[in-house]
Amino acid sequence: xxxxxxxxxxxxxxxxVVVHGGAGFVPPERRDVHLSGVRVAAAKGREALTDGATSLxxxxxxxxxxxxxxxxxxxxxxxxxxxGEVELDASVMCGATRLAGAVAAMVPFPSAIRVAEAxxxxxxxxxxxxxxxxxxxxxxxxxxLAPDALTTDxxxxxxxxxxxxxVGEAWAGGTVGAVVADAAGHVAAATSTGGTVGKxxxxxxxTPLIGAGTxxxxxxxxxxxxxxxxxxxxxxxxxxxxxxxxxxxDVEQAADTAMKDFAExxxxxxxxxxxxxxGLVVMKWNTVTMSHAIAREGEDVIGGI
Ligand code: ASP
Numbered sequence: 001x002x003x004x005x006x007x008x009x010x011x012x013x014x015x016x017v018v019v020h021g022g023a024g025f026v027p028p029e030r031r032d033v034h035l036s037g038v039r040v041a042a043a044k045g046r047e048a049l050t051d052g053a054t055s056l057x058x059x060x061x062x063x064x065x066x067x068x069x070x071x072x073x074x075x076x077x078x079x080x081x082x083x084g085e086v087e088l089d090a091s092v093m094c095g096a097t098r099l100a101g102a103v104a105a106m107v108p109f110p111s112a113i114r115v116a117e118a119x120x121x122x123x124x125x126x127x128x129x130x131x132x133x134x135x136x137x138x139x140x141x142x143x144x145l146a147p148d149a150l151t152t153d154x155x156x157x158x159x160x161x162x163x164x165x166x167v168g169e170a171w172a173g174g175t176v177g178a179v180v181a182d183a184a185g186h187v188a189a190a191t192s193t194g195g196t197v198g199k200x201x202x203x204x205x206x207t208p209l210i211g212a213g214t215x216x217x218x219x220x221x222x223x224x225x226x227x228x229x230x231x232x233x234x235x236x237x238x239x240x241x242x243x244x245x246x247x248x249x250d251v252e253q254a255a256d257t258a259m260k261d262f263a264e265x266x267x268x269x270x271x272x273x274x275x276x277x278x279g280l281v282v283m284k285w286n287t288v289t290m291s292h293a294i295a296r297e298g299e300d301v302i303g304g305i
Contacts, residue, residue, distance in 0.1 A: 016046075016295065020290055021034050023289070047061075049180065054094075092113065095216035102209070104133065106133035115133070173291075179275040255282045271286065271290040
Protein backbone atom coordinates (compact mmCIF):
# COMPACT_ATOMS: atom_id res chain seq x y z
CA UNK A 1 0.00 0.00 0.00
CA UNK A 2 1.25 3.49 -0.81
CA UNK A 3 0.63 6.45 1.42
CA UNK A 4 1.24 10.13 1.84
CA UNK A 5 0.80 11.93 5.16
CA UNK A 6 0.94 15.70 5.54
CA UNK A 7 0.78 17.35 8.96
CA UNK A 8 -0.27 20.93 9.58
CA UNK A 9 2.53 23.35 10.45
CA UNK A 10 2.81 24.97 13.89
CA UNK A 11 0.87 28.12 14.79
CA UNK A 12 -2.69 29.15 14.05
CA UNK A 13 -4.86 26.66 12.22
CA UNK A 14 -5.13 27.30 8.47
CA UNK A 15 -7.28 25.85 5.76
CA UNK A 16 -6.22 22.98 3.53
CA VAL A 17 -7.58 21.62 0.24
CA VAL A 18 -6.72 18.07 -0.85
CA VAL A 19 -7.70 16.58 -4.19
CA HIS A 20 -7.33 13.31 -6.07
CA GLY A 21 -7.55 12.67 -9.79
CA GLY A 22 -8.41 8.97 -9.44
CA ALA A 23 -6.75 5.72 -8.42
CA GLY A 24 -5.71 3.31 -11.19
CA PHE A 25 -2.95 3.31 -13.73
CA VAL A 26 -1.88 6.50 -15.46
CA PRO A 27 0.81 5.65 -18.02
CA PRO A 28 4.14 7.40 -17.46
CA GLU A 29 3.77 9.71 -20.48
CA ARG A 30 0.49 11.12 -19.13
CA ARG A 31 1.57 11.62 -15.51
CA ASP A 32 2.72 15.23 -15.92
CA VAL A 33 -0.63 16.34 -17.31
CA HIS A 34 -2.50 14.57 -14.47
CA LEU A 35 -0.22 16.13 -11.92
CA SER A 36 -0.69 19.62 -13.25
CA GLY A 37 -4.48 19.04 -13.40
CA VAL A 38 -4.71 18.12 -9.71
CA ARG A 39 -2.37 20.91 -8.68
CA VAL A 40 -4.44 23.54 -10.47
CA ALA A 41 -7.64 22.12 -8.96
CA ALA A 42 -6.23 22.19 -5.41
CA ALA A 43 -4.98 25.75 -5.89
CA LYS A 44 -8.42 26.87 -7.16
CA GLY A 45 -10.15 25.38 -4.13
CA ARG A 46 -7.68 27.05 -1.80
CA GLU A 47 -8.18 30.39 -3.55
CA ALA A 48 -11.90 30.05 -2.88
CA LEU A 49 -11.24 29.17 0.77
CA THR A 50 -8.95 32.16 1.22
CA ASP A 51 -11.62 34.37 -0.36
CA GLY A 52 -14.05 33.26 2.35
CA ALA A 53 -15.77 30.21 0.83
CA THR A 54 -16.94 27.41 3.12
CA SER A 55 -15.01 24.16 3.10
CA LEU A 56 -17.84 22.60 1.06
CA UNK A 57 -17.77 25.33 -1.57
CA UNK A 58 -13.97 25.03 -1.82
CA UNK A 59 -14.26 21.25 -2.33
CA UNK A 60 -16.89 21.80 -5.03
CA UNK A 61 -14.73 24.43 -6.78
CA UNK A 62 -11.83 21.96 -6.95
CA UNK A 63 -14.02 19.13 -8.24
CA UNK A 64 -15.79 21.37 -10.79
CA UNK A 65 -12.37 22.43 -12.10
CA UNK A 66 -11.46 18.77 -12.71
CA UNK A 67 -14.89 18.01 -14.23
CA UNK A 68 -14.12 20.70 -16.82
CA UNK A 69 -10.68 19.23 -17.55
CA UNK A 70 -10.98 16.49 -20.25
CA UNK A 71 -8.08 14.45 -18.88
CA UNK A 72 -10.15 13.32 -15.90
CA UNK A 73 -12.97 10.79 -15.78
CA UNK A 74 -15.65 13.24 -14.64
CA UNK A 75 -17.70 15.80 -16.54
CA UNK A 76 -15.91 16.33 -19.88
CA UNK A 77 -13.83 13.18 -20.52
CA UNK A 78 -16.09 10.85 -18.53
CA UNK A 79 -15.83 7.11 -19.09
CA UNK A 80 -18.47 5.63 -21.38
CA UNK A 81 -20.82 2.78 -20.61
CA UNK A 82 -20.99 -0.26 -22.90
CA UNK A 83 -23.44 1.59 -25.17
CA GLY A 84 -21.00 4.49 -25.51
CA GLU A 85 -23.06 6.81 -23.28
CA VAL A 86 -22.04 9.09 -20.43
CA GLU A 87 -23.78 8.44 -17.08
CA LEU A 88 -22.61 10.66 -14.24
CA ASP A 89 -22.30 9.92 -10.51
CA ALA A 90 -21.45 12.61 -7.91
CA SER A 91 -21.93 13.48 -4.25
CA VAL A 92 -21.14 16.11 -1.64
CA MET A 93 -21.21 16.07 2.15
CA CYS A 94 -20.78 18.88 4.69
CA GLY A 95 -19.07 17.85 7.94
CA ALA A 96 -20.52 20.73 9.97
CA THR A 97 -24.17 19.92 9.24
CA ARG A 98 -23.86 16.27 8.14
CA LEU A 99 -26.06 17.17 5.17
CA ALA A 100 -25.39 15.50 1.84
CA GLY A 101 -26.58 15.43 -1.76
CA ALA A 102 -25.93 13.11 -4.68
CA VAL A 103 -26.88 12.15 -8.23
CA ALA A 104 -26.38 8.80 -9.95
CA ALA A 105 -26.56 7.50 -13.52
CA MET A 106 -27.41 11.01 -14.73
CA VAL A 107 -27.25 12.05 -18.39
CA PRO A 108 -24.75 14.79 -19.32
CA PHE A 109 -24.91 18.10 -17.46
CA PRO A 110 -21.94 20.47 -17.31
CA SER A 111 -21.22 19.81 -13.63
CA ALA A 112 -22.67 16.83 -11.77
CA ILE A 113 -21.10 18.08 -8.54
CA ARG A 114 -23.13 21.31 -8.76
CA VAL A 115 -26.29 19.25 -9.20
CA ALA A 116 -25.35 17.15 -6.15
CA GLU A 117 -24.90 20.38 -4.21
CA ALA A 118 -28.37 21.50 -5.30
CA UNK A 119 -29.83 18.18 -4.07
CA UNK A 120 -28.25 18.84 -0.67
CA UNK A 121 -29.49 22.41 -0.58
CA UNK A 122 -33.03 21.40 -1.51
CA UNK A 123 -32.98 19.04 1.46
CA UNK A 124 -35.88 16.83 0.43
CA UNK A 125 -33.83 13.77 -0.51
CA UNK A 126 -30.16 12.80 -0.52
CA UNK A 127 -29.84 10.90 -3.82
CA UNK A 128 -31.59 11.20 -7.19
CA UNK A 129 -30.87 8.62 -9.91
CA UNK A 130 -31.47 8.28 -13.65
CA UNK A 131 -34.52 10.11 -14.99
CA UNK A 132 -35.25 11.49 -11.54
CA UNK A 133 -31.80 13.08 -11.41
CA UNK A 134 -32.30 14.61 -14.86
CA UNK A 135 -35.72 16.00 -13.90
CA UNK A 136 -34.35 17.38 -10.63
CA UNK A 137 -31.40 19.03 -12.41
CA UNK A 138 -33.62 20.60 -15.07
CA UNK A 139 -36.17 21.96 -12.61
CA UNK A 140 -33.26 23.37 -10.58
CA UNK A 141 -32.14 25.38 -13.59
CA UNK A 142 -29.23 23.28 -14.87
CA UNK A 143 -28.90 22.99 -18.63
CA UNK A 144 -28.99 19.46 -20.01
CA LEU A 145 -26.30 18.82 -22.63
CA ALA A 146 -26.41 16.82 -25.88
CA PRO A 147 -25.74 13.10 -25.22
CA ASP A 148 -22.19 13.30 -26.62
CA ALA A 149 -21.28 16.76 -25.32
CA LEU A 150 -18.91 15.39 -22.66
CA THR A 151 -17.49 12.59 -24.83
CA THR A 152 -13.84 12.81 -25.82
CA ASP A 153 -11.95 10.80 -28.44
CA UNK A 154 -9.86 9.33 -25.65
CA UNK A 155 -12.96 8.05 -23.84
CA UNK A 156 -14.12 6.41 -27.09
CA UNK A 157 -10.70 4.80 -27.58
CA UNK A 158 -10.69 3.49 -24.01
CA UNK A 159 -14.14 2.01 -24.44
CA UNK A 160 -13.12 0.29 -27.67
CA UNK A 161 -10.00 -1.10 -25.98
CA UNK A 162 -12.04 -2.29 -23.01
CA UNK A 163 -14.68 -3.96 -25.17
CA UNK A 164 -11.89 -5.64 -27.14
CA UNK A 165 -10.44 -6.94 -23.87
CA UNK A 166 -7.29 -4.89 -24.17
CA VAL A 167 -7.49 -2.94 -20.88
CA GLY A 168 -5.97 -4.64 -17.85
CA GLU A 169 -7.26 -2.31 -15.16
CA ALA A 170 -10.72 -1.76 -16.49
CA TRP A 171 -11.71 1.39 -14.65
CA ALA A 172 -8.38 3.05 -15.58
CA GLY A 173 -8.70 5.90 -13.08
CA GLY A 174 -9.47 9.55 -13.48
CA THR A 175 -12.38 9.94 -11.03
CA VAL A 176 -12.03 13.20 -9.11
CA GLY A 177 -12.53 14.14 -5.48
CA ALA A 178 -11.70 16.79 -2.91
CA VAL A 179 -11.65 17.03 0.87
CA VAL A 180 -11.24 20.35 2.66
CA ALA A 181 -10.73 21.56 6.24
CA ASP A 182 -11.14 25.28 6.87
CA ALA A 183 -9.38 27.31 9.57
CA ALA A 184 -12.37 26.85 11.90
CA GLY A 185 -12.13 23.04 11.69
CA HIS A 186 -15.10 22.40 9.42
CA VAL A 187 -14.56 19.62 6.90
CA ALA A 188 -16.30 18.68 3.64
CA ALA A 189 -15.98 16.16 0.84
CA ALA A 190 -16.98 16.02 -2.84
CA THR A 191 -16.51 13.27 -5.46
CA SER A 192 -17.50 13.05 -9.15
CA THR A 193 -17.06 10.42 -11.86
CA GLY A 194 -18.18 8.96 -15.15
CA GLY A 195 -17.78 5.55 -13.50
CA THR A 196 -16.00 2.54 -14.88
CA VAL A 197 -15.23 2.08 -18.57
CA GLY A 198 -17.73 -0.17 -20.36
CA LYS A 199 -20.07 -0.40 -17.35
CA UNK A 200 -23.59 -1.67 -17.88
CA UNK A 201 -26.17 1.08 -18.45
CA UNK A 202 -27.64 2.07 -15.08
CA UNK A 203 -24.66 0.77 -13.12
CA UNK A 204 -23.99 3.01 -10.12
CA UNK A 205 -20.64 3.02 -8.33
CA UNK A 206 -19.50 4.13 -4.89
CA THR A 207 -19.04 7.79 -5.82
CA PRO A 208 -22.62 8.97 -5.20
CA LEU A 209 -23.09 6.77 -2.13
CA ILE A 210 -22.59 8.53 1.18
CA GLY A 211 -20.45 6.31 3.38
CA ALA A 212 -18.89 4.50 0.42
CA GLY A 213 -17.21 7.05 -1.86
CA THR A 214 -17.82 10.23 0.13
CA UNK A 215 -18.22 11.09 3.80
CA UNK A 216 -17.68 14.10 6.09
CA UNK A 217 -18.26 14.73 9.77
CA UNK A 218 -16.52 17.38 11.86
CA UNK A 219 -16.10 14.91 14.73
CA UNK A 220 -13.80 12.70 12.67
CA UNK A 221 -12.77 13.65 9.11
CA UNK A 222 -13.74 14.09 5.47
CA UNK A 223 -13.07 11.31 2.95
CA UNK A 224 -13.21 10.90 -0.83
CA UNK A 225 -12.57 7.42 -2.24
CA UNK A 226 -11.66 6.21 -5.71
CA UNK A 227 -11.11 2.82 -7.31
CA UNK A 228 -13.31 -0.09 -8.28
CA UNK A 229 -16.66 0.97 -6.86
CA UNK A 230 -18.04 -2.53 -6.33
CA UNK A 231 -15.38 -3.24 -3.68
CA UNK A 232 -15.64 0.22 -2.12
CA UNK A 233 -19.41 -0.22 -1.75
CA UNK A 234 -19.18 -3.69 -0.21
CA UNK A 235 -16.58 -2.43 2.27
CA UNK A 236 -18.51 0.82 3.03
CA UNK A 237 -15.03 2.22 2.81
CA UNK A 238 -15.58 5.83 3.88
CA UNK A 239 -17.84 4.85 6.79
CA UNK A 240 -15.35 2.19 7.83
CA UNK A 241 -12.64 4.84 8.18
CA UNK A 242 -14.77 7.55 9.80
CA UNK A 243 -16.40 5.24 12.34
CA UNK A 244 -13.10 3.45 12.99
CA UNK A 245 -11.74 6.73 14.31
CA UNK A 246 -13.26 7.61 17.67
CA UNK A 247 -11.65 11.05 17.37
CA UNK A 248 -9.77 12.95 14.66
CA UNK A 249 -6.44 11.89 16.18
CA ASP A 250 -7.23 8.24 15.48
CA VAL A 251 -7.88 8.78 11.77
CA GLU A 252 -4.43 7.70 10.57
CA GLN A 253 -4.72 4.32 12.30
CA ALA A 254 -8.34 3.88 11.22
CA ALA A 255 -7.40 4.55 7.59
CA ASP A 256 -4.62 2.03 7.75
CA THR A 257 -6.83 -0.69 9.21
CA ALA A 258 -9.69 0.03 6.81
CA MET A 259 -7.47 0.02 3.71
CA LYS A 260 -5.85 -3.26 4.71
CA ASP A 261 -9.26 -4.79 5.29
CA PHE A 262 -10.49 -3.36 1.98
CA ALA A 263 -7.61 -5.00 0.11
CA GLU A 264 -7.52 -8.31 1.96
CA UNK A 265 -11.14 -9.08 2.77
CA UNK A 266 -12.95 -7.24 -0.04
CA UNK A 267 -10.41 -7.74 -2.82
CA UNK A 268 -10.51 -3.96 -3.06
CA UNK A 269 -8.55 -1.82 -5.46
CA UNK A 270 -8.38 1.93 -4.95
CA UNK A 271 -7.48 4.72 -2.61
CA UNK A 272 -8.72 7.43 -0.27
CA UNK A 273 -7.89 11.03 0.57
CA UNK A 274 -8.73 12.16 4.10
CA UNK A 275 -8.51 15.40 6.04
CA UNK A 276 -9.22 15.93 9.74
CA UNK A 277 -10.63 19.15 11.22
CA UNK A 278 -7.09 19.92 12.47
CA GLY A 279 -5.69 19.72 8.95
CA LEU A 280 -3.96 16.33 9.13
CA VAL A 281 -3.95 14.86 5.61
CA VAL A 282 -3.85 11.08 5.11
CA MET A 283 -3.85 9.41 1.67
CA LYS A 284 -3.58 5.71 1.01
CA TRP A 285 -3.90 3.71 -2.19
CA ASN A 286 -3.07 0.24 -3.46
CA THR A 287 -3.16 0.95 -7.19
CA VAL A 288 -0.17 1.88 -9.37
CA THR A 289 -1.07 5.56 -9.34
CA MET A 290 -3.39 7.96 -7.56
CA SER A 291 -2.74 11.54 -8.62
CA HIS A 292 -3.18 13.94 -5.71
CA ALA A 293 -2.38 17.46 -4.57
CA ILE A 294 -2.43 19.34 -1.26
CA ALA A 295 -2.85 23.11 -1.08
CA ARG A 296 -2.40 24.53 2.41
CA GLU A 297 -3.08 28.20 2.96
CA GLY A 298 0.25 30.03 3.05
CA GLU A 299 2.28 27.13 1.62
CA ASP A 300 3.31 25.84 -1.79
CA VAL A 301 1.04 23.29 -3.49
CA ILE A 302 2.39 19.73 -3.15
CA GLY A 303 1.50 17.12 -5.76
CA GLY A 304 2.22 13.45 -6.41
CA ILE A 305 1.03 10.47 -8.41
N1 ASP B 1 -15.06 4.61 -7.99
C1 ASP B 1 -15.47 4.90 -9.34
C2 ASP B 1 -16.59 3.96 -9.72
O1 ASP B 1 -16.53 2.77 -9.40
C3 ASP B 1 -14.38 4.78 -10.35
C4 ASP B 1 -13.05 5.42 -9.99
O2 ASP B 1 -12.84 5.82 -8.87
O3 ASP B 1 -12.20 5.55 -10.89
O4 ASP B 1 -17.49 4.38 -10.38
